[in-house]
Amino acid sequence: MTWCLNQSMLSPVISTIIVLCLLSIHSSIAENLPRFQHRLKAQQTSLNFLVVGDWGRKGNYNQSFVAHQMGIVGENLNIDFVISTGDNFYEDGLEGVDDPAFYDSFVNIYIAPSLQKIWYAVLGNHDYRGDVEAQLSPILRQKDGRWVCLRSFILDAEIVEFFFVDTNPFVEKYFTDPEELEKHTYDWRGVLPRESYIAELLKEVDSALVQSKAKWKIVVGHHTIKTAGHHGNTQELEELLIPILKSNKVDAYINGHDHCLEHIIDKESGIQFLTSGGGSKAWRGDVKPWDEEELKLYHDGQGFMSVQITETNADIVFYDVFGKVLHTWRITKEFKSHAYIQFA
Ligand SMILES: *[C@@H]1O[C@H](CO)[C@@H](O)[C@H](O)[C@H]1NC(C)=O
Numbered sequence: 376m377t378w379c380l381n382q383s384m385l386s387p388v389i390s391t392i393i394v395l396c397l398l399s400i401h402s403s404i405a406e407n408l409p410r411f412q413h414r415l416k417a418q419q420t421s422l423n424f425l426v427v428g429d430w431g432r433k434g435n436y437n438q439s440f441v442a443h444q445m446g447i448v449g450e451n452l453n454i455d456f457v458i459s460t461g462d463n464f465y466e467d468g469l470e471g472v473d474d475p476a477f478y479d480s481f482v483n484i485y486i487a488p489s490l491q492k493i494w495y496a497v498l499g500n501h502d503y504r505g506d507v508e509a510q511l512s513p514i515l516r517q518k519d520g521r522w523v524c525l526r527s528f529i530l531d532a533e534i535v536e537f538f539f540v541d542t543n544p545f546v547e548k549y550f551t552d553p554e555e556l557e558k559h560t561y562d563w564r565g566v567l568p569r570e571s572y573i574a575e576l577l578k579e580v581d582s583a584l585v586q587s588k589a590k591w592k593i594v595v596g597h598h599t600i601k602t603a604g605h606h607g608n609t610q611e612l613e614e615l616l617i618p619i620l621k622s623n624k625v626d627a628y629i630n631g632h633d634h635c636l637e638h639i640i641d642k643e644s645g646i647q648f649l650t651s652g653g654g655s656k657a658w659r660g661d662v663k664p665w666d667e668e669e670l671k672l673y674h675d676g677q678g679f680m681s682v683q684i685t686e687t688n689a690d691i692v693f694y695d696v697f698g699k700v701l702h703t704w705r706i707t708k709e710f711k712s713h714a715y716i717q718f719a
Contacts, residue, residue, distance in 0.1 A: 408579050409525055411495070413455060413532040420685055422532050423452040425490075427679040428460030428597070428631025429499065430654025431480030437677045437696050438655035439484060444698035445679055446487020452681055455532070456492045457485075460631030460651055461499030461597030463524070468498075468505020468562075472514040482519045496524040497539050499597040499631060500549065500561075507562040526565075527576055529583055535684050536589035538580055542596035542630075544572055545611040577615060584623035590708065591684055592625045597632055601641065601648040603665035603673055604633030620646055626689070626706065629680075634659060636674040636693045638702060642666070647706065649691065651680040672702040 415422065425445055432438050449457075464476050485494075502510055509515075515522045526541040544566050548555050566572050584592060598609040600617060609632075620628060621644050631652035639648040657677045665673075677696040682689060689706040 407575075408583055409528040411523070411528065411530045413493075413530060415455075415533050422535055422684045423454045423681070424456050424458055425449055425452075425454055425679055425681050426458045426460060426629055426649070426651040427654045428650075428652040429462040429634050429656070430459070431462070431464040431476060432655040433476065433479040434484050436656040438480070440696050441654055441677050441679055442484050442490070443487070444694060444696065445485065446489050447698055448679075448681055448694060449487060449489030449492075452683060454489060454492060454681075457490060457494045457521075458537075458595060458629065459494055459496035459524075460595065460629060461497045462501045462631060462652075463496055463499065463510065464505065465501055465655075466504070467559075468502040468507065469509045471506050472509045472512050474505075474509065477515060477518065477522075481522070490521075492521065493523055494521045495528075495530055495537070495539065495595075496522070497595060497597055498524065498526060498541060498543060500543055500546070503543050503549070503561045503563075504559050505562065508564065527580070531589070534589065534686055535591040535593060536587045538583060538592070538594045538625075540576070540580055540594060540596045540616070542598040542609070542612060542616075544569055544576070545615065546598060546609060547611060573615070577619065580616075581619045581623070584619065584625065587623075590686060591689065592623060593627045593629060594620060594625050595629045597630060599630055599632045599650060600628055601639045601669075602633050602637060602650055603639075603663045603670060604635050604637060604650065604675075605659045605661050606633050607663070620644070635662075635676070636672060636678045636680065636695075636701065638671040638691070638693070638704060639665065639669050640671060642669055647691070647704075649680060651678075651693075653678040653696075671704060674701050 430438055464480055510524055528539045530537040549561055550569055599606050600612045601608055627647040627649055629649045633650055634652045634657040636653050637650035662673055662675055672693055678694050681692045687708050691704045692700055693702045695701050
């Protein structure tokens with residue numbers, strides 16, 4: 376089953392109508408992962424999008440300034456959509472579908488015309504501390520047609536295929552660490568039993584990646600896999616997800632969780648690890664040492680990322696809170712299965 380979002384219906388006034396398109400797809404185990412399709416316009420040669428994470432703080436901690444700069448870059452690049460890497464609503468997700476935070480942290484913050492596009496969002500750990508089913512509810516899409524938040528799903532954008540993975544169930548301490556559980560309550564409805572949930576999810580993601588014919592494959596999740604930042608690497612993802620990224624020659628893993636902007640290239644696999652978690656509160660000040668050959672950018676502050684992808688090039692740009700370009704990188708694909716990296 377494929378869900379198509381009708382972009383032409385998107386406006387601040389009119390809610391998006393979600394058209395259920397029944398397209399025949401190859402039979403697969405991955406049929407449980409919802410699929411969305413984003414079609415390029417005629418003559419469109421590049422897919423353009425922004426990535427922001429860890430943002431929903433009612434405009435505070437520079438969230439509004441980041442939003443403003445996103446609007447400017449979004450217009451210059453004529454973006455197709457926005458990706459949110461999670462922690463959409465602080466501190467504890469949404470309380471319900473009528474939680475005013477949806478307006479205060481999203482609808483009334485990302486107001487620039489260029490940002491009136493679909494927002495494909497995953498959930499972060501803070502979102503799981505609220506009513507997860509409310510944040511996933513189609514009722515929010517009726518309030519603001521941009522909002523597309525699911526646990527795990529696939530977005531087919533022709534030259535690029537995105538695999539959004541809910542990384543929260545992987546993190547064992549959220550389930551077992553007494554200190555963690557004393558401080559926070561997580562809403563695990565629909566995710567238990569954890570082991571079989573994770574096993575099935577991994578199987579579905581792998582099978583979808585194996586079947587993908589897209590030139591570029593990008594995996595999006597909330598948690599860090601490789602990072603010099605506060606949270607460090609997520610061991611469970613290193614163990615369970617990295618092998619799948621490698622065997623399927625995924626180009627990039629995009630995440631939030633660490634409140635920074637970061638670019639690491641794994642020397643061994645060439646996979647790009649891109650952290651865009653600078654949507655609001657930042658400046659943690661505890662950056663750890665990392666192999667200088669791998670770490671191309673660490674910005675311990677607010678900002679966001681843009682990506683432009685053609686058949687042969689992916690251009691990645693990181694911006695700070697003033698919209699100043701901090702770092703650019705180009706990945707070039709000469710042949711279908713060979714990628715090499717060029718200095719930008
Ligand atoms: C907002 O951004 C400016 C410029 O980077 C920074 O000096 C300031 O500390 C930021 N404010 C907060 C609350 O992070």
